[in-house]
Amino acid sequence: MKLVLAAEAACLACLVLLSQAAAAKNSEDVRCKCICPPYRGYEGHIYKQNVSLKDCNCLHVVEPMPVDGKDVEAYCLRCECKYEERSSGTIKFTIIMYLSILGLLLLYMVYLTLLEPMLKRRLFGHSQLIQSDDDAGDQQPFANAHNVLNRSHSRPNMLNKVEHAQQRWRRQVQEQRKSVFDRHVVLS
Amino acid sequence: MSNGGGAASSSTHLLDFLEEPIPGVGTYDDFHTIDWVREKCKDRERHRKINSKKKESAWEFTKSLYDAWSGWLVVTLTGLASGALAGLIDIAADWMNDLKEGVCLSAMWFNHEQCCWTSNETTFAERDKCPQWKSWAELILGQAEGPGSYIMNYFMYIYWALSFAFLAVCLVKVFAPYACGSGIPEIKTILSGFIIRGYLGKWTLMIKTITLVLAVASGLSLGKEGPLVHVACCCGNIFSYLFPKYSKNEAKKREVLSAASAAGVSVAFGAPIGGVLFSLEEVSYYFPLKTLWRSFFAALVAAFVLRSINPFGNSRLVLFYVEYHTPWYLFELIPFILLGVFGGLWGAFFIRANIAWCRRRKSTRFGKYPVLEVILVAAITAIVAFPNPYTRQNTSELIKELFTDCGPLETSQLCKYRSQMNGSKAFTDDPNQPAEPGVYSAMWQLCLALIFKIIMTIFTFGLKVPSGLFIPSMAIGAIAGRIVGIAVEQLAYYHHDWFLFKEWCEVGADCITPGLYAMVGAAACLGGVTRMTVSLVVIVFELTGGLEYIVPLMAAVMTSKWVGDAFGREGIYEAHIRLNGYPFLDAKEEFTHTTLAREVMRPRRNDPPLAVLTQDDLTVEELQSVINETSYNGFPVIVSKESQRLVGFALRRDITIAIENARRKQEGILLNSRVYFTQHAPSLPADSPRPLKLRSILDMSPFTVTDHTPMEIVVDIFRKLGLRQCLVTHNGRLLGIITKKDILRHMAQMANQDPESIMFN
Numbered sequence: 001m002k003l004v005l006a007a008e009a010a011c012l013a014c015l016v017l018l019s020q021a022a023a024a025k026n027s028e029d030v031r032c033k034c035i036c037p038p039y040r041g042y043e044g045h046i047y048k049q050n051v052s053l054k055d056c057n058c059l060h061v062v063e064p065m066p067v068d069g070k071d072v073e074a075y076c077l078r079c080e081c082k083y084e085e086r087s088s089g090t091i092k093f094t095i096i097m098y099l100s101i102l103g104l105l106l107l108y109m110v111y112l113t114l115l116e117p118m119l120k121r122r123l124f125g126h127s128q129l130i131q132s133d134d135d136a137g138d139q140q141p142f143a144n145a146h147n148v149l150n151r152s153h154s155r156p157n158m159l160n161k162v163e164h165a166q167q168r169w170r171r172q173v174q175e176q177r178k179s180v181f182d183r184h185v186v187l188s
Numbered sequence: 189m190s191n192g193g194g195a196a197s198s199s200t201h202l203l204d205f206l207e208e209p210i211p212g213v214g215t216y217d218d219f220h221t222i223d224w225v226r227e228k229c230k231d232r233e234r235h236r237k238i239n240s241k242k243k244e245s246a247w248e249f250t251k252s253l254y255d256a257w258s259g260w261l262v263v264t265l266t267g268l269a270s271g272a273l274a275g276l277i278d279i280a281a282d283w284m285n286d287l288k289e290g291v292c293l294s295a296m297w298f299n300h301e302q303c304c305w306t307s308n309e310t311t312f313a314e315r316d317k318c319p320q321w322k323s324w325a326e327l328i329l330g331q332a333e334g335p336g337s338y339i340m341n342y343f344m345y346i347y348w349a350l351s352f353a354f355l356a357v358c359l360v361k362v363f364a365p366y367a368c369g370s371g372i373p374e375i376k377t378i379l380s381g382f383i384i385r386g387y388l389g390k391w392t393l394m395i396k397t398i399t400l401v402l403a404v405a406s407g408l409s410l411g412k413e414g415p416l417v418h419v420a421c422c423c424g425n426i427f428s429y430l431f432p433k434y435s436k437n438e439a440k441k442r443e444v445l446s447a448a449s450a451a452g453v454s455v456a457f458g459a460p461i462g463g464v465l466f467s468l469e470e471v472s473y474y475f476p477l478k479t480l481w482r483s484f485f486a487a488l489v490a491a492f493v494l495r496s497i498n499p500f501g502n503s504r505l506v507l508f509y510v511e512y513h514t515p516w517y518l519f520e521l522i523p524f525i526l527l528g529v530f531g532g533l534w535g536a537f538f539i540r541a542n543i544a545w546c547r548r549r550k551s552t553r554f555g556k557y558p559v560l561e562v563i564l565v566a567a568i569t570a571i572v573a574f575p576n577p578y579t580r581q582n583t584s585e586l587i588k589e590l591f592t593d594c595g596p597l598e599t600s601q602l603c604k605y606r607s608q609m610n611g612s613k614a615f616t617d618d619p620n621q622p623a624e625p626g627v628y629s630a631m632w633q634l635c636l637a638l639i640f641k642i643i644m645t646i647f648t649f650g651l652k653v654p655s656g657l658f659i660p661s662m663a664i665g666a667i668a669g670r671i672v673g674i675a676v677e678q679l680a681y682y683h684h685d686w687f688l689f690k691e692w693c694e695v696g697a698d699c700i701t702p703g704l705y706a707m708v709g710a711a712a713c714l715g716g717v718t719r720m721t722v723s724l725v726v727i728v729f730e731l732t733g734g735l736e737y738i739v740p741l742m743a744a745v746m747t748s749k750w751v752g753d754a755f756g757r758e759g760i761y762e763a764h765i766r767l768n769g770y771p772f773l774d775a776k777e778e779f780t781h782t783t784l785a786r787e788v789m790r791p792r793r794n795d796p797p798l799a800v801l802t803q804d805d806l807t808v809e810e811l812q813s814v815i816n817e818t819s820y821n822g823f824p825v826i827v828s829k830e831s832q833r834l835v836g837f838a839l840r841r842d843i844t845i846a847i848e849n850a851r852r853k854q855e856g857i858l859l860n861s862r863v864y865f866t867q868h869a870p871s872l873p874a875d876s877p878r879p880l881k882l883r884s885i886l887d888m889s890p891f892t893v894t895d896h897t898p899m900e901i902v903v904d905i906f907r908k909l910g911l912r913q914c915l916v917t918h919n920g921r922l923l924g925i926i927t928k929k930d931i932l933r934h935m936a937q938m939a940n941q942d943p944e945s946i947m948f949n
Contacts, residue, residue, distance in 0.1 A: 028306055035312070037596040044312030044599075080597055086302065087498055088295070091279055095297035098280040102398055106355070109362050172386055173363065180365040181558060181652070184550040185947065186384065186768060187369045 029086050032056035036079040042066050056083040212845045213885055216438065218385040219948050220821070221771055221928060224474075224910025226887070227439035234433070258431045259444075259482060262424070266448045267486040269423040271493025273397055274416060274455035279497075281412065284405030285582050288348040289341070290323035313599055345407075345580075346570045352406035353566035356399040356653045357559050364395035368652040371396075371418030372471065373764040375449060377772050379442050380473040381910055382948070388418075388425035388445075396422070396654050403653040406566050407573060409644040410651075411583070411659025417452035417471070418654075420490070424448030446472040447483040453727070454487035455494045456658070462727030463487040469723045470761070473775065474910070508588035510732055514701045516740055517692045523672050523705065528712045528744035530668055532751025534642070535716025538661075539756065541646045543763050549650065550767070558652040565651060569644055577601075578637040583663050586637075587710065590666040591732070593703035601630040602670070602702075631671060638667045650764075657760065661717050662710040669709020673702025707732055708744045716748040719759035769947035771928055779903045781938050786895035788902075788934045789916045789924035798924055801825045803835050804864040808847065808880060811863050815840060824915055824922055825865050825886060832921040835865060837890035837913075838882070846885050854878070892917050895924075899934070906931060 032055070034047045049061045058076035067075045179185045214230065216222055235255075242252040283299045292303035304310055304318035311317070324344040325337030360368050366387045374387060386392065400415045424444045428434035434441050449471045454463035464483045468475050549555040573579040578586055594603035604627055645660040677700040680689045693699035711728045715721070725741050757777070758766065765772045791798050799814060801823045806814075814823070823843075825835045850857050856878035864870055865886050869879045892915045893902055905911065906928060913927040933943040 031306070035597045037312075044597075046310055046312055046315065048306070048308060078596065085498075086305065088298075088302070090497060091283075091302065092295070092297045094276055094279045095283055098276065098398075098401070101394075102355075105359060105363070105395075105398065109359065112362060169391075173365070173391075176365040176386055177361065180368065181361065184555055187366070187374065 029088055030084070032061050032081060032083050034058055034061045034079050034081040036062065036075065039067070039075055039078060040071075053083050056081055210846055210849050210884070212849075213842045215841070216383050217841055218383060220383055221912050221948075222381045222383060222438045222910075223912050224381055224439055225891075227437050231433075231437050231440055234437075255433055258433050260485070262427050262431060262434060262444050263447050263482045263486045264489055265427045266420065266424040266444065267451050267489025268493055269427070270416075270420040270448065270451040270486075271455055271490040272497065273419055273423070274490070275494050275497035277397060277401055277412060277416070277419075280401045281404045282582075284352065284401055285407075287405070288345045288407065290321055291327070292321050294320045315599070342574050345574050346567065348405075349407045349566055349570035350563060352402045353408065353562050353653070354559070356402035356406065357562040357651075359395055359399050359402075360652055360654075361559065364389075364391045365652075366392050367396040367399060367654060369650060369654070370414035370656055370761075371421075371654075372414045373761045373768070373770070375418060375421055375445070376471055376473075376761060377765060377770040379445055379449075379471060380772050381438075381442075382771060383438070388422045390422075390426060393419060393422035393426065400654040403655065407570050408566055408651070408653070408655070409569060409583070409641055409648045409660050410653075410655035410657075411662075412654075412656050413453065413456040413658040414656035415654040416456040416656075417449050420448045420452030420455070421445050424451075442472075442474075443476070443479050443482070446475060446479050447486040450483035451486040451490035455490045457727050457731055458491065458494075459727045459730035460484065460487035460491050462723055462730050465723035465726050466720070470718070470720060508584060508591050508731065510588070510591045510593075510703070513734075513736075514593070514704070515736065516701070516704060517699065519688045519692065520676070520700070521740065521743060523676055524708050524740045524744050525747050527665070527669055527672060527705065527709045528715075528747025529751050531665055531709070531712025531714075531716035531744065531748035532754075533716070534664065534713055535661075535719075535748065535752045535760075536755035538642075538646060538717055539758070539760050539763050542649055542760070543767055545646060546650045546764070546767055562651050562653055565644070565647055569648070572640055572644075576633050576637055576640070578633050578667075579640055583659050587659070587663055587666050587706075590670045590706040591703050591710075593701050602627065602674075604630070627674070631674065634667050634671055638664060638671070641667070649760075657717065658714060661714045665709035665711065665713030666706040667709075668713070669706040670702050672709065673700065673705030676700050676705070677702055704737060704740070707737070708740050711741050712744040712748040715745040716752045717760050719749055719752060721745060721749060766941075766945070769945045771932055771946065771948050773903075773907055773928060773932065775907055777935075779900050779935065781899065783899045783934070783938075784895065785893050785897040785899060785902050785916050785926060786918075786923070788899060788930055789895070789926045790930060791924055798922070799823055800832075800922070801838065801865075802828055803866055804862065804870040805829075806863045807860045808857065808863055809859040811843065812847070815843060821927075822913060824890070824925065826922055834890070834892065834915060834917065834922045836886040836888045837915065838865070838886050842885040843882065846882055847880070850880050854880075890915050893926075894918065899931075902926060903931060903935075 028050065030050060030052070031048050032051050036045050036047070036058075038044045045066070047062050049063075051060055055061075058079045058081055059072075061081060062076070062079065065072060065075075180187050214226070238248075238252050238255050241248045243249070283297065286299040286301075289300065292298040292300070295303070298305075300316060300321055303321045304316060307318035307320060309318045323332060323337075323341055325340040326332045328344075329337055329340055331337050366384075366389075374384060378384060378387065396415055396419055400412055400419075403410060404412055424447065425441070428441050428444045434444055446467050450460075450463040450467035452463070453466045454460040457463070461484075464480065464487055467483050468480070472479070549561075554561075589600055589602070592598065592600075594600075641660060641664050645657075645664070648660075649655055649657055680693050680700050683689065684693060689699075707728065711724060715724050718724070724745055725738065728741055729735065729738055756763075762772075762774060799818050799820055801811065801814065803825055805828065820840065822837055822839045824837050827833045827835055857880055858877040861877045862870065862872060862879040863882055864879055865883050867883060869881065872879065890913075891905070891909070891911055893905070895916050895918045902914065905914065911928070913925055915922060916924045916926060929946055929948075932946045936943045936946060
């Protein structure tokens with residue numbers, strides 16, 4: 001699972017970098033928003049424009065001005081103007097990354113729960129061997145010692161390593177599932 | 189003091205130099221308690237070794253610099269990762285939440301607010317309508333209004349809520365069952381010295397992040413603050429494995445975890461100082477001053493990263509950052525204290541109800557169907573929540589709306605009554621407008637929302653999906669506070685000639701701010717359920733930026749804590765720890781009974797005698813049979829059976845690993861080889877097999893108390909030093925042993941609780 005960790009770390013780094021890079025690239029991502037309440041018969045209105053921070057005030061943004069010359073100041077005093085910026089690139093990247101990770105996990109889940117037992121049932125002879133491996137519980141007092149000392153052995157074959165890691169992970173998840181869902185020992 | 193590594197010191201014999209440390213000795217089993225004293229000694233030994241080599245060469249000097257700075261590096265990486273993950277969770281949760289309502293056709297990845305960001309079709313009265321955002325009824329049926337589209341929207345809302353909840357619980361069940369729940373009770377236990385392998389691992393981190401978004405988006409009555417603390421601690425744990433200083437030492441790792449939990453709260457609330465205080469008050473067990481500075485640094489780094497990702501487009505960290513500047517008046521302390529009483533009562537009620545429900549889930553057949561339970565709760569929540577606009581929207585948005593005070597720029601339903609109250613200041617041509625019924629319908633809906641949230645949160649906290657408690661409690665308090673605030677405001681308006689109001693309020697002026705009442709109510713309810721004090725006040729005032737409101741907040745939080753403590757001393761997290769039977773020795777409880785050590789120690793009168801090992805009399809076969817027949821975690825080593833004088837203490841795991849290792853590496857160790865714990869082998873006949881020396885795994889300085897020591901002192905020793913077991917002597921001879929589990933059982937017995945509920949060692 002170190003690959004997953006590395007991929008996750010790379011994604012996070014990309015996220016932070018992209019957010020910095022895409023911060024003010026898009027001119028549509030900055031705006032000045034002025035909210036003006038009802039005034040003497042004129043209705044309330046919201047004005048938005050893509051102006052920079054120094055131009056973000058009532059006089060530049062509220063166009064067309066609904067009141068005449070002498071009332072403009074009184075009208076503008078009631079308006080509240082705020083400068084806002086967002087990063088649409090970050091949002092797009094985050095949502096796409098999240099949905100792709102979710103999709104991958106769903107596919108893996110479907111494979112683990114539905115496809116793998118079906119494949120194992122086809123190879124009937126193998127299934128008995130693998131199942132007996134899974135049932136070896138660590139009730140013996142020396143089982144932990146085996147685990148601890150076996151860690152120093154290295155398997156030369158890459159595929160065997162992946163298979164071995166996956167089997168060990170599945171055993172761990174099964175143990176966790178037993179403690180949480182069946183025996184209700186941890187996590188109420 | 190001997191440590192598990194067998195490091196060379198100047199006074200040991202030459203043969204010790206040839207003994208390499210046995211791999212695996214000094215590690216712990218799953219669901220066991222660590223030995224804080226041993227871990228701290230190991231760390232000091234390592235530090236001494238590095239320091240002594242520092243002057244030898246430039247490489248050693250660099251290594252010592254790296255060792256000194258690795259703490260800061262871990263904490264920085266943890267802060268970066270926590271901030272980035274919190275940004276991802278916020279953006280994704282916002283988007284998925286709005287997916288229940290509709291989609292943005294021009295850009296699918298925008299939620300409702302972002303979709304209408306650039307549009308000019310929004311009006312003052314309806315700020316969130318724009319043509320790019322289409323609700324599901326509009327997409328499927330082609331029309332936006334009418335009963336048919338209401339029913340279609342209702343149906344799609346329930347469909348999305350159910351599918352998100354189902355996905356979340358399936359992912360948790362298949363990939364990482366430890367990712368469910370809040371995480372804070374287990375992290376508290378881990379930080380006090382317990383080991384739960386896999387709880388802070390990579391898969392738990394990934395699944396917790398992904399399913400937290402799904403759980404929040406499904407509309408369930410939960411929040412994401414507690415799970416964010418778990419996520420941050422997972423990051424801290426994972427990064428600490430890159431540095432041997434932290435990966436090999438369980439005590440140092442817990443320093444990093446304390447800093448990580450501060451970073452977690454900091455990104456959840458946008459409150460770095462509050463996060464550090466939360467870590468100090470709620471989560472951590474030992475909190476040295478060095479951890480204080482590192483936690484603050486982690487919280488600031490995380491807050492900075494989150495701010496630079498800028499999820500909400502307004503440069504604030506949390507959605508409900510509001511700024512007030514209106515003052516409060518002295519008579520308002522009465523309703524604030526009433527809100528505190530409400531918070532305390534609700535907290536006590538919630539803790540009792542939730543624990544009763546969780547106990548039923550644990551012990552009866554009902555807990556066998558977790559997936560069905562989640563779907564059922566999500567369905568009920570969605571069906572009841574949709575008609576009421578206050579429960580249909582995101583809970584964070586609801587809190588923000590309740591905190592925001594009514595001004596001329598606000599158009600929510602809650603403010604409809606203002607225009608007819610300030611009759612003389614309204615800029616309408618017709619001052620004889622009939623009274624707006626808007627506020628009455630809003631109050632009814634708020635009351636119904638309050639009852640709904642109170643009931644649903646009891647069943648939601650503890651489900652098998654990541655669930656937090658902070659946001660629902662704050663929502664309940666904010667609703668209650670806002671109702672009280674509007675009531676007081678109406679009272680002040682219609683009875684402005686009463687003495688109370690005449691002193692402080694003028695006619696027509698806004699002297700009551702209902703938004704402030706909502707804030708105080710939120711703090712009171714959160715304090716009532718978690719029993720936090722300082723950290724809660726600091727978090728709320730960092731959330732709102734109002735220094736002038738510290739006194740009302742403190743009054744409400746103190747009142748709610750006192751009222752809550754009158755019903756039961758535990759907060760929700762301690763109650764869950766007790767429900768699960770974790771071996772957590774609470775530092776806040778006082779032990780006030782007058783029992784002595786000999787009444788608590790084992791063996792008791794009817795028990796078999798204490799299982800001891802003699803220092804040079806045993807064979808390997810006898811040793812293995814002692815280990816196989818008993819299930820104790822450690823054995824005292826005595827000089828001989830006649831004089832029961834104490835030599836040291838040896839742990840079961842270390843003995844088994846050492847015997848396995850010796851069988852593998854050394855030739856000539858047979859079943860009848862002699863095992864000796866002394867420095868020199870005992871004299872043996874010439875044809876006996878090679879003896880086995882186990883001195884390196886022996887703890888030569890175990891803690892002892894006499895049998896007449898009061899239990900108050902014993903409990904104090906266990907708390908302050910972090911012991912796992914303590915030997916009891918009488919007139920210098922070994923009498924018995926007290927373990928942490930014995931102490932917890934004794935305390936439970938003294939408090940008339942079930943001592944058999946303490947499950948772990």
